[in-house]
Amino acid sequence: MISEYKIGNDSVKVVTGNGIFSDLSHKDPGIFFIVSSNLLRLYTEKFKKINATKIFAVEDGESSKSLHYYQNVIGELASKNFERNNTIAYVGGGTVGDLAGFISSTYKRGVNLIAIPTTILSMVDSSLGGKNGLNFNGIKNLIGTFKNPSEVIIDTSFISGNKKMLQEALGEIVKHGLMLDNSINELLLSNDASSIWNDKQIEKLIMLNVDAKMSVCEKDPFETMGIRNVLNFGHTVGHAIEAVSLNRISHGYAVMLGMRIESEIARNLGYTEYNPLEIIDDITGKYEINMPSIDAKMLEESEKYIMNDKKISSGILRIPVPIEPGKHRIIDIKTDEFIKEMRKAGERLCS
Ligand SMILES: NC(=O)c1ccc[n+]([C@@H]2O[C@H](COP(=O)([O-])OP(=O)(O)OC[C@H]3O[C@@H](n4cnc5c(N)ncnc54)[C@H](O)[C@@H]3O)[C@@H](O)[C@H]2O)c1
The missing domain is CATH 3.40.50.1970 (Rossmann fold)
Known part of the structure; x- marks a missing residue:
């Protein structure tokens, strides 16, 4: 292709x-x-x-x-x-x-x-x-x-056939699916950890992702227009989790965890009418991902990293949120409000 x-x-x-x-x-x-x-x-x-x-x-x-x-x-x-x-x-x-x-x-x-x-x-x-x-x-x-x-x-x-490598990449792949092109997640859900390697399914999956990412880069070649910001979904919380875990939780899994928390925040604030968590959890189940658990203490420790996020300007965090499958919008949220919402999401989702 x-x-x-x-x-x-x-x-x-x-x-x-x-x-x-x-x-x-x-x-x-x-x-x-x-x-x-x-x-x-x-x-x-x-x-x-x-x-x-x-x-x-x-x-x-x-x-x-x-x-x-x-x-x-x-x-x-x-x-x-x-x-x-x-x-x-x-x-x-x-x-x-x-x-x-x-x-x-x-x-x-x-x-x-x-x-x-x-x-x-x-x-x-x-x-x-x-x-x-x-x-x-x-x-x-x-x-x-x-x-x-x-x-x-x-x-x-x-x-x-490299199952582990696919599991590691699924965070970014599911992100593209949730924010840019729902057919990515549909393709994942219509397959599983074995069948995805059959009949050029993996090639199709990769090309859908290439298209999704390149369509964003074409509109924002030098990351100056805010359009590439969509690629940060799950990364505000994900990077912080990676740091708190001292990289014990790898990037792909941290992004997956970050997307769960950020989806919950978006839902609680009324931006998202469907529940992205259902898609995330269905996919992690089908692809046999053993999600690392994070507890409330870890999430609390991650707050200091979020306060230093490079997307913050004058106390406002500009982040992408899912609105419907394959679609997103960019919102501005006060950093302290984001932290408050993250604590609430943590109470619901963390062990
Ligand atoms: N420039 C960008 O836009 C951008 C975006 C995201 C991430 N990154 C960077 O990418 C880096 C992470 O890259 P990565 O996750 O690809 O990891 P990596 O390059 O460190 O590779 C991970 C491991 O996979 C092995 N490997 C590579 N190909 C293999 C294969 N075909 N079969 C078996 N093993 C293989 C490597 O030897 C290595 O041990 C980070 O430094 C990150 O900052 C850059």
Whole structure:
């Protein structure tokens, strides 16, 4: 499947298919690959055709999103006389993608980028929309730019049957379904943890998510118009839960928990006529997600992180709320009112 999008002045082609990495652009000698070292170990066969001198292996994880790694790769590119009209292709999840995106946007003032995301999360989220980021002094994504890849190549053979990886990505996927396109959640609900891998269902699921996210990015290429704010649903509370749990609760699950609380707040304030929690809980049940529990104390501890949320301006928090399946609106709410509502939601939903 091929789809094309226009983000600002950039054209982005998204190609999906099973096994497409093997017959793609690595035949082009002008491509330099930044690859997750885990993937090189896991998928040795897939990389055999690529000239080893064109591959730069990086460790996955937050530590690779650093100036140290950035310097290493830049040094390597320079030593190999990598030119401005060459292309950088990354193969990996969001961490490798964030590093490679920043490199491609700064090396010789910018070179072409091809994204080959290999985690479901990176296929439906981080490879899309052009944001990249390096961590600095313990602060996540403090350094970064906007740089869209010319192509996003989604090869589902990297993910097939990986139930755990799907569970981790479901937070962002269900978010797209609740806020932008209900057919995403309908597709999830008409399948289950086994059948989603049959008959190109997973490819369809990914493409619906690509469309949902890209439609938002097309309207707000540089996140200056408030339209991308919809992508923050579940993240105000979710990020705080992640922080309080010291990352014991992973991002995907924290977003799912955050969406439950934020849906309850939206319902209590009268913005939402249906009950998004029913959809969230049906999906987590069908996909056998063992949701971590959070108690009232954890939610209370998360308040201090919410007070520092970057979406707050003059004591007002601007957040998206679901209004009907697949639709949302953006509201302004005083931070102390949000906290009050969060406590009430916590009393109803937390153990
Ligand atoms: N730029 C953006 O718009 C954006 C958006 C969301 C998240 N992010 C960033 O993305 C990062 C998280 O990315 P992620 O969740 O993709 O994690 P990740 O890149 O750390 O990868 C997670 C693990 O999956 C492994 N892996 C990758 N592909 C695999 C495969 N096909 N089979 C088996 N294992 C595989 C990796 O080796 C790694 O151990 C964070 O740093 C976050 O800040 C960026």
